[in-house]
Amino acid sequence: MLRALRLRLLPLAFAACAASAFAAGTARYTDSGPEPLLANVFEQIEANKWEAALRQTEDLLTAYPNFRLGNLIKGDLLLARSKPLKTFGEGAIGGQQLDKVADLREEAVARLKAYKSKPTADYVPRYLLQMERDQKFAIVVDTQKARLYVYQNDKGTPRFVADYYISHGKLGSEKLKEGDKKTPIGVYHVTSSLPRQKLTDFYGSGAFPINYPNEWDKRQGRNGHGIWLHGTPSDTFSRPPKASDGCVVLANQDLDALSKNLQIGLTPVIISNSIEWLSLDDWQAERQSLLSMIDEWRRDWESRDTDRYARHYSNKFQADSQGLQAWIEQKRKVNAGKSWIKVATGDISMFRNPGKEEYVVVTFDQDYKSSNLSNQMKKRQYWIKEDGRWKIIYEGAA
C-alpha cells in the first residue's frame, strides 16, 4: 500500500543521508534552489505525513513550476491516495517512460545528497592550490555528485560561497574526442560570454565557453570543441544529471547568479569526477611544498648551473617540439653566454588537475633579466609528480 511507496522512497532518502566526510555544519552559504523544499517533502514522506508532503510539493511547484522532479513526486503523492504504489514515479511508468523516471530519480538523489552534505569551511577542494590576485572566484565541478561549487578568493584562501545542481555528458566524463558525449576532466577557464540573444532557447539564459581542449588535452591527442557552461531550455527547470553532449548545464536562475562572478579569460573552471577535499592544514602543506619547488627552480635558473636547472624537468618534457635533451643543450649554450640572470615570479596561481593524471597547472608573471636580455611574460607550466618529486613536463607562454 502506501507503505510500499514509503519503502521505495526511503532508500533514496537514506542514500542522501550518507553524507561524505563533511556532514553539514557551517551555514555560511545561502540556500537557493529547490533543495530545501525538496528535502522537506522527503522528510514529510518519511514521517508518513502525506498531506504535508503534498502541500510542500505544491509550494515547491509554485516556486518552480517547470520542475519535473517536483511534478513527479506530486503525481506519486496524489496517486497514492487512490491506489497502492510500489515504486518511485510508478504512475508515470509505462511504455517508454522508464528511462525518464530513472533520470528523475537520479536527480532527486543528487540534489538531496548535495543538500545534506554542504562543504564545510575547514575543507577545500584539493585543486584550488592557489588563485591569482585578480581571480575573484573559482568554479569546481563534481560530475558524480552533479554539483558545481563556487569558491571566492579570500586573500589566497578559497572560501565556499555557493553550490548548484548541474547536468553533464550523457555518456559521462573524461572526454577524449569529438562527439563522444562526454564532459572533459581538467583545469579550464571561461573564454567568452554568449548572451541569450545570440543563442537558441536550448541554451537558456546564456553560455560561457571554456578552453577545452587545453594544452595538456592537445598533448594527449584529445579533440572536440564547444564545451560550455550554459543554461536550460524554457520548458524545464533542470535536466537529468547525465543529459548533455559534454557541456555543464545549470538551471537558468543558477547560471544568472553564477555569471555575476565569472571573469572572462580569468575564472578557473575545474571539472572533476569526484572532488578530493583537503583539510586546510593539508592544503596549506601541499601548497607550500609546491611553492618552494617553484622557488627552487627559479633560484637554480639564476645560478646558471644548467644541470641543477635541468633536474626540475621531466624526461617526458617537451617544448616547441623539442625533447628534453635538445632543449637542455640549448639552455646550456644560452647560459654560457651570460654573466648573470635574475628571475622574479609574481602572482602565481596553482591548480591541480582533478583527473587520474597528477599534475598542477602553474601560471605566473615572469620577470626575466640577464646580462644580455630582459623579458617579461606570463608563463604557464605543467608540474607532475615523478618518483615523488615535482617536475615540469610542459612550459610556455600563457
Next chain:
Amino acid sequence: MLKFRDFPCRKTLLAIAFAGCAGLSLVSLPARADNLQDSQRFLKQGQHAQALEQVDKYLAGKPKDAQGRFLKGLILTEMGKTNDAIVIFTKLTEDYPELPEPYNNLAVIYAQQKQYDKAKQALEMAIRTHPSYATAHENLGDIYARLASQAYDKALQLDKGNASAQSKLAMIRDIMSTSGNTGRPGAKPAATKPVAAVAPVAEAKQAETKPIAAPEVKPAAAVPVAAVAPVATPVAEAKPAPEAKAAVEAKPAATSGDANAEIAKAVSAWAVAWSKKDVKGYLGFYAKDFKTPGGESRSAWEAERQKRITKPGAIQVSHENLRVTLDGADRATVKFRQHYKSASLKTSSNKVLEMVRRDGKWLIQQEKIGT
C-alpha cells in the same frame, strides 16, 4: 487509469434527488410541484429548453428553493451552459452549505473544464459537509488520479490529449448519477462531524497511535465493568474482521459482558458480510425500523446498497477501537473506527451504530458517521 462507473439510470437519480431535496423545499403547492416534475421529465427526454422553461416557472414562485435550483443547474450543465451552471451551484453551496450535492456537481463541471484544483476543493467541501458522501469520495479519487496524471505529464513532458478527452465524456455520465446515489440532505449537519476521510492521513494516524478502547459501560446497567476487549489493529492493512471477534469472545463475562460480546460479534459479522459482498446477509443486520440515512424508503435504500456493494472489485471492511454503551438490556450505542477499501475508494471514518436487540439478535437501527 481512471475508472468510471456507468450509471445509466437517470430516472432513479432524479427521483431520488427529488426525495433528497424535498426536506429543504418549503411547503410546495401542487401546481408548482407539477412544473418541477414536468421539468424533470423534459430533461430526461433531452428536451432541455422545455425543461428549463418549466423549472423557471417553478422557481418564479419559489426563487430560493434548493431542489428547483439544483435541477436548473443540471439542465444548464446538460445544455452546455457550464458558466451559468457554475453560478447556480456556487450560489447553492453558499445558501445551503450543508448540502454536498452542489459541491459535487460543481466539482464535476470544474473537472470537465480541467480545473482539477478547483474540483478538488469543491469535493473536499462536499466531504466536509458529509464525510460519508461516497460519490464525492469516489470523484475525489478520480480527481487525485487526474491531478497525478497531469503532474506526471509535466514531469515527463508527455502529451496525453486523447486520454483527457475520453474522461471528459465519462464525467458527463457521472453527473447523472451524482445526486441520485447519495441524496441525504436530510441529515442534520450536527450529526456528522468532519473526519479526516482521506486514506493517507487516516493511515498515518493509525500508525502513530495504538487505539485503546475504553469500555464505556453505563453505570445504570449496574454490572461489573468487564467487558469489551480493545480490538486494536494498528496495522495499516485492513484486517479481516474475524480477529476482532475472536478477541471479544475470549472474554467471558457477566450479563453486560455478554451483551458487549454479542454486539462486537454482530458488528464483526456485519463487516464480514459486507466484505464478502453478501448483500442478503449484510441487509439482514439492519432492523425493520432502520432509519435510512436520507429518509428514503427501505426498499430504495436497499436497492441503492445492493447496487453499490455488488459493484465489481473487492471490498474490505474492518473496524477497530470498538466502544459499546448499553442503554438498558436491548439498546446500545456502538462506536468504532471503520476502515473501508474498495477498488475505487479507501477511507477511514468514525462510525456510530444505534443497535437494538430483537429476538436475541443485535440489529442496526441507525447508522451514522461521526464521533
